[in-house]
Amino acid sequence: MAWTLADGDCKDLTREWNAWETAYTAARTTVERAAALTEPAAVCAGCPVTFECAELAWLSGYTGIAGGQGYRNGQPDDLRQRRPMRRRRDTA
Numbered sequence: 443m444a445w446t447l448a449d450g451d452c453k454d455l456t457r458e459w460n461a462w463e464t465a466y467t468a469a470r471t472t473v474e475r476a477a478a479l480t481e482p483a484a485v486c487a488g489c490p491v492t493f494e495c496a497e498l499a500w501l502s503g504y505t506g507i508a509g510g511q512g513y514r515n516g517q518p519d520d521l522r523q524r525r526p527m528r529r530r531r532d533t534a
């Protein structure tokens with residue numbers, strides 16, 4: 443059976459999904475990103491096309507939330523620091 447993302451549980455949550463992705467994108471730490479994923483991940487947990495959605499996110503280079511996790515350019519974005527602290531220069 444063919445599937446589309448229209449089969450997904452997020453199909454009627456466009457406004458909420460945009461807000462969740464905006465919050466996720468703005469999050470600067472792994473803790474903030476995990477918090478931003480709480481609500482959309484709960485939706486994805488019951489979705490019938492979670493696997494296919496995650497695969498499409500990977501194949502399409504998606505940036506956002508799909509399949510219950512965050513993606514950046516098609517790669518899972520769970521643990522990476524987006525803006526690692528700069529190293530201090532030795533002043534001695």
Ligand code: SF4
Nearest residue numbers: 450452486489495509
């Ligand atoms: S897995 Fe999540 S993002 Fe993907 S279609 Fe289902 S509810 Fe939507």
